[in-house]
Amino acid sequence: MPELPEVETVRRSLEGRLVxxxxxxxxxxxxxxxxxxxGLSLSPRALLAGTTIERLDRRGKQLAIISREGPALCIHLGxxxxxxxxxxxxxxxxxxxHVRWRLxxxxxxxxxxxxxxxxxxxxxxxxxxxxxxxxxxxxLGPDGVGLSAAxxxxxxxxxxxTLKAVLLDQRAVAGVGNIYADEALYRAGLAPARAxxxxxxxxxxxxxxxxxxxxxxxxxxxxxxxxxxxxxxxxxxxxQDHFKxxxxxxxxxxxxxxxxxxxxxxxxxxxxxxxCQH
DNA sequence: AGGATAGCCTGCGGGC
DNA sequence: TGCCCGCAGGCTATCC
Numbered sequence: 001m002p003e004l005p006e007v008e009t010v011r012r013s014l015e016g017r018l019v020x021x022x023x024x025x026x027x028x029x030x031x032x033x034x035x036x037x038x039g040l041s042l043s044p045r046a047l048l049a050g051t052t053i054e055r056l057d058r059r060g061k062q063l064a065i066i067s068r069e070g071p072a073l074c075i076h077l078g079x080x081x082x083x084x085x086x087x088x089x090x091x092x093x094x095x096x097x098h099v100r101w102r103l104x105x106x107x108x109x110x111x112x113x114x115x116x117x118x119x120x121x122x123x124x125x126x127x128x129x130x131x132x133x134x135x136x137x138x139x140l141g142p143d144g145v146g147l148s149a150a151x152x153x154x155x156x157x158x159x160x161x162t163l164k165a166v167l168l169d170q171r172a173v174a175g176v177g178n179i180y181a182d183e184a185l186y187r188a189g190l191a192p193a194r195a196x197x198x199x200x201x202x203x204x205x206x207x208x209x210x211x212x213x214x215x216x217x218x219x220x221x222x223x224x225x226x227x228x229x230x231x232x233x234x235x236x237x238x239x240q241d242h243f244k245x246x247x248x249x250x251x252x253x254x255x256x257x258x259x260x261x262x263x264x265x266x267x268x269x270x271x272x273x274x275x276c277q278h
Numbered sequence: 279a280g281g282a283t284a285g286c287c288t289g290c291g292g293g294c
Numbered sequence: 295t296g297c298c299c300g301c302a303g304g305c306t307a308t309c310c
């Protein structure tokens with residue numbers, strides 16, 4: 001369930017040590033989690049072997065590792081993906097590790113591992129970060145952290161879909177998943193099953209602000225460790241201790257004490273307060 | 279257009 | 295203890 005705050009937490013936990021590191025070697029244990037650049041085969045070079053890491057970027061739930069020499073990777077954690085950084089492979093789990101990068105850094109040799117038991121995630125390779133942005137990220141909406149009221153109102157006005165479906169649609173807003181969708185709707189006081197085009201101007205703005213706020217709070221709390229989420233140093237986040245609605249079906253609303261309701265909306269288990277959200 | 283459904287995949291918890 | 299079942303969920307494809 002890594003959503004935007006979890007991926008940003010991973011990005012931040014990697015950044016300090018990855019930037020400037022030289023990739024000595026890449027070991028692929030499961031080639032089918034990797035996607036080669038368009039028209040090329042999956043070479044070690046395409047997976048950054050021999051390059052130096054220049055910076056990390058993120059859009060929504062997707063992480064980019066960009067080399068100085070050109071090639072760039074896009075890593076999607078899917079449901080259960082993890083990135084670990086450790087002094088040696090012995091310090092890392094061995095099961096479900098699909099790709100390992102050996103890195104030379106100022107602090108000595110490090111190993112970066114991509115682990116993904118459920119394999120909903122993957123590693124996509126591109127000739128350049130520019131190519132990544134123009135192809136893979138072209139279908140993503142604006143990053144949820146900086147979501148503008150104007151953009152969200154425009155999207156909402158153009159569809160009769162439910163609010164929940166719009167928030168989960170990565171083309172509308174990038175980075176919101178089931179957890180932060182429910183939390184944002186609660187914060188905005190809006191019912192998940194409401195048709196998007198019925199929101200007035202102030203409600204649309206309120207929802208945009210709520211999305212930004214729940215994502216920023218999630219980042220500040222270093223992500224939600226609902227099941228197995230941990231950062232690159234295997235530290236858990238604290239966001240799960242602050243959920244107002246997610247996972248609290250039939251518990252009391254923290255605002256009005258009415259029991260929270262749970263129902264399938266947009267094919268996702270959705271929890272909301274029938275009193276506070278309209 | 280967009281809703282519903284299935285499929286990908288593993289781990290976990292409940293029921294028996 | 296062990297087995298089966300359902301559920302969790304990001305994303306894509308397909309059908310209606």
